[in-house]
Amino acid sequence: MRNALAAEWLKLRTVRAPYGILATTGLMVVAGAALSVLIVQDYDTSPAAEQARFASADSSVVITPVVQFLAAALGALVATSDPRLTALTAVPDRTRLLLAKTVLVAAVTAVLGTVTLAVSTGTSWVVVGDRPPPIAPWESLGDALPWASAAVLSILVTGLAGLGLGLAVRSTVVAVVVVGVLLWGIPAITPMLPQPWDTDTSAVMVPYLVWQVSGVAEDAPLGPVAATAVLLAYAVVTIGAGAVTLLRRDA
Amino acid sequence: MIEVRNLTKRYGGTTAVDDLSFTVHSGRVTGFLGPNGAGKSTTMRMVLGLDRPSAGEALVGGRRYRELTHPLRHVGALLDPSAVHLGRRALDHLRWIAASNGIDRRRAVELVEQVGLGGARDKRIRALSLGMRQRLGVAAALLGDPQVLMFDEPVNGLDPEGVRWIRDLLRGLADEGRTVFVSSHLMSEMALTADHVVIVARGRLVKETSIGALTEKGSLEDAYLDLTTGRGL
Numbered sequence: 058m059r060n061a062l063a064a065e066w067l068k069l070r071t072v073r074a075p076y077g078i079l080a081t082t083g084l085m086v087v088a089g090a091a092l093s094v095l096i097v098q099d100y101d102t103s104p105a106a107e108q109a110r111f112a113s114a115d116s117s118v119v120i121t122p123v124v125q126f127l128a129a130a131l132g133a134l135v136a137t138s139d140p141r142l143t144a145l146t147a148v149p150d151r152t153r154l155l156l157a158k159t160v161l162v163a164a165v166t167a168v169l170g171t172v173t174l175a176v177s178t179g180t181s182w183v184v185v186g187d188r189p190p191p192i193a194p195w196e197s198l199g200d201a202l203p204w205a206s207a208a209v210l211s212i213l214v215t216g217l218a219g220l221g222l223g224l225a226v227r228s229t230v231v232a233v234v235v236v237g238v239l240l241w242g243i244p245a246i247t248p249m250l251p252q253p254w255d256t257d258t259s260a261v262m263v264p265y266l267v268w269q270v271s272g273v274a275e276d277a278p279l280g281p282v283a284a285t286a287v288l289l290a291y292a293v294v295t296i297g298a299g300a301v302t303l304l305r306r307d308a
Numbered sequence: 309m310i311e312v313r314n315l316t317k318r319y320g321g322t323t324a325v326d327d328l329s330f331t332v333h334s335g336r337v338t339g340f341l342g343p344n345g346a347g348k349s350t351t352m353r354m355v356l357g358l359d360r361p362s363a364g365e366a367l368v369g370g371r372r373y374r375e376l377t378h379p380l381r382h383v384g385a386l387l388d389p390s391a392v393h394l395g396r397r398a399l400d401h402l403r404w405i406a407a408s409n410g411i412d413r414r415r416a417v418e419l420v421e422q423v424g425l426g427g428a429r430d431k432r433i434r435a436l437s438l439g440m441r442q443r444l445g446v447a448a449a450l451l452g453d454p455q456v457l458m459f460d461e462p463v464n465g466l467d468p469e470g471v472r473w474i475r476d477l478l479r480g481l482a483d484e485g486r487t488v489f490v491s492s493h494l495m496s497e498m499a500l501t502a503d504h505v506v507i508v509a510r511g512r513l514v515k516e517t518s519i520g521a522l523t524e525k526g527s528l529e530d531a532y533l534d535l536t537t538g539r540g541l
Binding site for chain 1: 353356357358359360373374376377378379380385387388390391392393395396397400401403404405407408409410448
């Protein structure tokens, strides 16, 4: 297992695409910080009545969906970037190969998510300074932890979903498109469904699950435990689909 | 030694490999001959655990390939030189394969020099010619210093110098006592390289014999065409 994991890590480090994903993530963090600054500047020059209607200047809320997508692309890359013939000749134990890829994607996306959320929430905290709510998203930095933790978990889950879908469909492009539809396409449609389907279906969409996992959403259809289980189910189902393809089909 | 026992592979209603049995012994180059679609590549893929047999089994050194913990230390294979990530550097390609089987990374550096790619080791694979990619594939096959080597059409696309290099390499590996199993369409090349041949057609074994016995009455090409067109010798 250690050798298979070392090989997967080396494979990831020796192609360009992951560095593009890292650079894009960094760019998103910087863009998010710039957005926080612009919101705060606008806030400072607005009348008190308008200030009371401002949204929070927490940039992590804006960039998390993009980082989820980037994590999914990373997972799909780990699944599909090397021809199976070479990968399976080197590591013919497919269960071990699957485990190595899963551990790698989980570790890398967990670090990616943690660093991204730490920097973006920290930056937002500094930019907002001692301004009051609603532009201040938290009373103390510790209040950011539930949302940030849920966001990191969602980034890890979408990374694993990218891996599972990549293994299942054996195509980076198709896997990334499917994740895009799951993250942005379907959640844009579900609120338009008639009641109670709008609430029921939206509650199990990744963007809404993050809020429910964090426990900060008022009147959420799902509690944090149920929402966490549904979020994790995305990873379990997609990795399961990838496992079926990898373990049962010819290379 | 490679043992193929009653190996069968069916894709729906099509039988690609049909109850095939033969043994590839050590210390000689065994040519694997047959027309296009005869089942040579499918057989090699089943030996390497890439495809599951519909029936029968293939063993390397008495064990199934998938059961080997460090397979590249037992078997080296070059089935498709294009099965690489084109954006990776040549040396990095060898390094990850070495890492996957716990092989010292210095072995990758040694081999990239040994196959004549020392000057191209830091080039991305997409910048390598077909011949250079073949050499990289050979280096990957040799990484684990295996006793068994399998090559599928190793001289495809090579220039005369590359063809001779492969021929000398295969002969040298067999002379060291290794099992060398090579598929090819090129009868003239097999006549120069192989000691023994396994001939298949339509997925079935047609002949398993030494080159000497096969060429007693004429050229290898004549004998091969007689066998694979069903007329027999």
